[in-house]
Amino acid sequence: MGRVPSAFSWVFIAVFIAATGFAYNFIFAGPAHPAIAVVYALFCGMPLVAFERGAILPRLYHWMHRLPTPVYVIVALVLDFILISVGFAAAGTVLKSVGLMSATWSEVTMLPARVLIYALTMTAILILVLRVRELLGRDIFLSLLTARYRKPVAEERVFLFVDLVGSTSFAEEFGDLRAQQYLASLFSDFARSVRRHKGAIDDYVGDAAIITWPMARGVKDARCVRCIFDIFDDIKTHEAMWLQTYGRVPQLRASLHGGPIITAEIGVDHHKITYFGDTVNTAARLESLCKVLDKRILMSTDLARRMTLPGNVLAEDLGEHAVKGRDQTVGVVALRGLGEETSVAPLGRNERFRSSVRTAPA
Numbered sequence: 001m002g003r004v005p006s007a008f009s010w011v012f013i014a015v016f017i018a019a020t021g022f023a024y025n026f027i028f029a030g031p032a033h034p035a036i037a038v039v040y041a042l043f044c045g046m047p048l049v050a051f052e053r054g055a056i057l058p059r060l061y062h063w064m065h066r067l068p069t070p071v072y073v074i075v076a077l078v079l080d081f082i083l084i085s086v087g088f089a090a091a092g093t094v095l096k097s098v099g100l101m102s103a104t105w106s107e108v109t110m111l112p113a114r115v116l117i118y119a120l121t122m123t124a125i126l127i128l129v130l131r132v133r134e135l136l137g138r139d140i141f142l143s144l145l146t147a148r149y150r151k152p153v154a155e156e157r158v159f160l161f162v163d164l165v166g167s168t169s170f171a172e173e174f175g176d177l178r179a180q181q182y183l184a185s186l187f188s189d190f191a192r193s194v195r196r197h198k199g200a201i202d203d204y205v206g207d208a209a210i211i212t213w214p215m216a217r218g219v220k221d222a223r224c225v226r227c228i229f230d231i232f233d234d235i236k237t238h239e240a241m242w243l244q245t246y247g248r249v250p251q252l253r254a255s256l257h258g259g260p261i262i263t264a265e266i267g268v269d270h271h272k273i274t275y276f277g278d279t280v281n282t283a284a285r286l287e288s289l290c291k292v293l294d295k296r297i298l299m300s301t302d303l304a305r306r307m308t309l310p311g312n313v314l315a316e317d318l319g320e321h322a323v324k325g326r327d328q329t330v331g332v333v334a335l336r337g338l339g340e341e342t343s344v345a346p347l348g349r350n351e352r353f354r355s356s357v358r359t360a361p362a
Contacts, residue, residue: 013126017045020122028114036095043091044119045126047083052127084119085111150265157275158218158258158303159283160199160211160228162190163290165251167207174247182246183207189238193230197223202275208287212275215258219307226310228254228297229337255286256299256335258306282330285323289332293318301331312338 021041025034050056064075092108095101101108164186171179187201187209194201194211199218202210211227218224235242235250242249261277286298299315309315314336320329 013049014042014046016126017041017049017122020045020118024115024118028118033100036100039095040088040091040115041119041122043087043094044084044115045087045123047087048080048119048123049126051079051083052123080120080123081116084116088115152262152264152276154260155263156215156258156260157263157279158213158215158224158256159202159275159280160224160254160256161283161287162209162211162228162231162252162254163287164207165253166248170246170248178246182250185245186250189234190231193227193234196230197227199223199227202273215306218258219303222307222310222313224256224258224303225299225307225313225335228256228335229310229313232296232337252296253287253290254297255283255290256297256303257283257286258300258303282323286330286332289321289323293321293332293334295334297335299333299335301333304333309335314338 018038018041021038022034024041025037047056051061054061060079064072064079067075088111089109092101092105096103096105096108164183167179167183170182174182187204190209190211191201199211199213202212204210211224212218213224231254232252235252239249257279259277259279259282261275261279263273263275266272266274282300286300290296290298295318298318301317304315316334316336318332318334321332322329
């Protein structure tokens with residue numbers, strides 16, 4: 001349940017840290033070879049960022065974040081000093097061993113105070129940027145930086161609403177704090193599947209998560225459908241862990257819908273990318289319809305017609321249904337994996353959705 005960055009993020013982190021080494025060489029080292037400073041920077045900075053992102057020493061990371069704030073600050077500073085010192089010594093050892101440095105061993109491996117302060121400052125800036133990006137989400141972070149939605153933009157998007165079933169009863173049984181931890185663990189698990197299928201978590205509303213894609217990206221290879229089934233499969237794979245940690249396995253309902261919306265950046269002190277239009281409301285109403293129809297995953301017929309479903313997913317035509325807040329009915333499709341029981345004749349696999357229904361092989 002960690003938050004290890006994607007391969008692209010690691011490349012960005014490495015390039016940024018290498019650039020700080022080059023800058024250090026330019027500011028402080030004069031004619032020294034910039035490659036040496038870059039190597040030192042990577043050896044000092046990468047372990048520090050890897051720890052802060054939960055990629056190394058995860059148990060120590062989680063233990064530290066349970067400490068009182070004053071104690072956490074002290075422990076964090078000590079650990080940062082150790083990681084930077086070890087990285088500096090390792091870089092110096094490598095550089096001297098391959099003949100790129102001729103200074104004494106103590107000079108190439110002992111961490112100078114100026115390097116320590118510089119490394120801590122640059123790493124703090126990088127971690128701050130990464131945490132803001134994590135807070136906002138990759139797509140929203142980039143959109144805010146580029147002011148893409150400063151003026152409202154008409155576009156098409158796919159929305160996936162995922163709701164946790166029984167969260168109220170869980171909170172009543174175990175308390176609000178435990179319920180928050182339960183939800184945090186679940187939403188953290190969502191992130192891996194969302195990232196894998198190139199989506200973005202737009203918001204969390206109570207015990208529900210809202211995930212979105214630009215239309216073309218979401219329907220390509222049925223990414224939006226694969227994403228929700230990945231989330232379900234991941235929970236099933238880790239059933240024992242959920243039972244041991246929280247005493248129950250999460251049960252989810254989900255809905256998918258896509259279409260035209262207006263995207264705009266709103267707010268003054270707190271800026272946010274927000275989506276306006278009937279598409280978002282319909283996606284939310286379909287999630288409520290899951291309970292009425294006793295289905296885990298519902299998708300609008302309009303969205304189903306835009307993609308070819310994965311071979312391990314069957315679609316069931318449930319016909320037209322009225323949804324709250326909408327005058328017109330919505331064509332609804334229930335999605336299920338192979339082997340799941342159903343009372344409705346499923347549509348053919350690996351085909352685009354069709355209005356005519358035929359029975360799939362048993």
